[in-house]
Every structure is written in structure tokens, then in C-alpha cells.
Amino acid sequence: MDFGKIFIIIGIVLIVVGLAWSFIGKLPGDITFKKGNTTIYFPIVTSIVISIILSLIFFIIGRFR
Template sequence: MFIIIGIILVVIGLIWTFIGRLPGDISFKKGNVTFYFPIMTSIIVSIILSLLFFILGRFR
């Protein structure tokens, strides 16, 4: 079980590096402070998780 969870986390980490900075994400940098708000990334992750839970719910 822990191996499967580890593999899933590694895959999520790899995917996150590819979709981490999409157009539509808000990023401000002023001096030492950087503010990053990933709006588009959040929307895409939400859509993917919604589809995943919908598909898993159909097989229950």
C-alpha cells in the first residue's frame, strides 16, 4: 500500500512540474516578496480530480 501511495505521489510531482506555471496563474514579485496564486493550475487539478472521482464513483 505504501509503495503504491509513493508511486502516485511521484507521478503527481512529475505532472506538477509540467503544469506548474500555466498562463493565467498570477505572480507578483516586489523586492524580497513573491506572491504566486495558481488560478489555472487549480482549475485544471479540480477538473482532473472531479473526473477521477466521477469515474471511480461509477464503478462502485
């Protein structure tokens, strides 16, 4: 594979991830703790959704290799 094609694929993946992140930023099920000036955010559901999406992408890429 050519390096140019790899960089194009990486760029497309980053654009898709950026667009998806703006839509699934804080889903119900993500845990947020606020105490005074401190905020702790645990994106549990968002992590699960991203994991499923990446698993599907890598599965599809693996099928075409």
C-alpha cells in the same frame, strides 16, 4: 478492500500528481506579484486544471464502485 491495495493506489496517485505538477507547474493565467524581496504567487489556472482532473478521477472511481 485490503490496506495493501489502498497504499498502492495512493502511491500511484501521488506519482501521477507529481509528474503532472512538473508539467503544469506555472500555466498562463497564474498571477505572480514581485516587489523587492517578496514574491506572491496565485496559481489560479493551475488550481482549476487540478480540480477538473481530480473531479474526473473521482467520477471514474465512483462509476466502478
